[in-house]
Amino acid sequence: MKKVNDLVFLLLMMLLTAVFTSTYVSALNLKEVQCNNDGSMEFTVIGTDPDESYTKDMIVRIEDLIVNGTWTGKSVKDSYSEKQRYATFSMPENALPEKKAYKINLYYLEDDQSKTKEFEADCPGLVFSCSLLYIDVDRCYTDKGHFTAEITAKGLRQSNLVNGFNVDPGKALDFMISTKNPYKAKTNIIDKRGPLPSEFHISESGPDKYLLTFDLDQNNYVKDIALGLSEDRSFPLYLADKCRTSKYSHIKLSDYETCSLHESEEPVIVTPEGYDVRNNINQDNNQDADRNINENNTDNAITGQVIKNSYNAGNTLIFAAIIIVVLLVIILVMYSRIKKNRKPF
Template identity: 25%
Template structure:
């Protein structure tokens, strides 16, 4: 009876203890936010055990310390500051932030949850949401098609990028072409009169018809006029702001690698046959004809046999 009563009292005490509380908050137009958590008792709180969610979505970010508690000795502090990554809170308005952390009081462990309202302005734009890569590029009937993925291109009504102002292109062509800088080059920028448009979703395409027979070997696309996104502040995001891809000519006949290997094997076998030497002296009973007369016939028979074999293999493939 006493043990049950003691346990009941501990539960009541734990329920009345909050090791942490939300002391301050700020939210930015780039979708990031900062909160300050304070300790209300002497229970040590380790930040790697704290889970943060905004509208039921886990939030990525960094703490400025490893742990904190009230009346801390030495380097421990009473508060910890959490700064989220950019682009974690989109849309603006009031969001529900949920902070889950472990609490130990008098040897009894529990899990505590703080729920507060995070007040955010309307989201504008974040470099952290950008990503760029070449998807596919080829030339077909003298028309070049360069497909690329540009994520984060349309983030909000305020933060929409421009195809004309925020993208730059590079072509490595087989023959010279005229680019938008009025240069006749094989390695230049966007071709004059080329069209760039949205294909679907985050996928875009450049289309350019060469006035003369030509093709593109490599295609490059990158973000431009976004200097802030190239700063060291965004190194941790490992952004891909520039993409390049090898292109091909669509419709070209490609020889299957296996067939090529088989042909090479036949050539090697023929070379080996040509290197066969007939001994100068053979027993009269075994050889009735001169070796020099038999060598061409032997080679011819072997070549025909090998040739028939490889033709049979190729026929089976097709």
């Protein structure tokens, strides 16, 4: 009989446990997760409890790393309002660049107890991200007709995928140069301003660093250079079209630099009238020397005038002092005579 009672008790406990488990509802559930080919990721949770679960208390761990992101709401709860019922966690571009299923753990509080939601984000891998792009001309110069530009171009080879954004700088960058004398561009147009010559070379000098070189006539040089990300519509360059929208206005996709005549020289300075300072250095030096002489003469004239004025002022003071002394002597003499001629009463 005792064995029968024990068996009945065990069955009742199992039944109660099953009922409790089936009726238990978590405070929140995962609604959806999306991983994008720019390396960004977002997932949405839905509140299933009348009590609020605050997103500030939630922690997101991907693999073995606790990550930061942005929540769309302060809390979630069971509500007719979608704004109160849903909250989305977002991570920026290039956050999850690998093609793999990332294991994600979401830690949150429920009835002051720590709970965990485990799920996966199946990511396609990074194809292209605007946030990785950056273009800059570090410096440029011409030495005896040989031109060199040191360039920083980040994000040209950013993907490990076959269909990803991986381009050569010669195809990804557009250049415009301005020269002292006309030159023949690769478009066969001879002018002082235009694209690169037909023969140029771009070599890699370091991570995201490149050297642009080409030759001009020995008496010619590059005054300035402008470059930007190509607007070619071929694959994969067209992927960068979205980077030109206002969303990515902070991304530097172009640059302009004034160039120097030699590697160690300062850049060429050209006035709005086209006056080239570098071709008139001696003339400017002579003008500066004449200007200094004139300024010195002017300074000397001013100094002489100041000395002359000071001298005149000194003479005036001495003359006034002499007059005062003479007047005092006359007054004393007259007073002495008056005193002698005065009769006693």
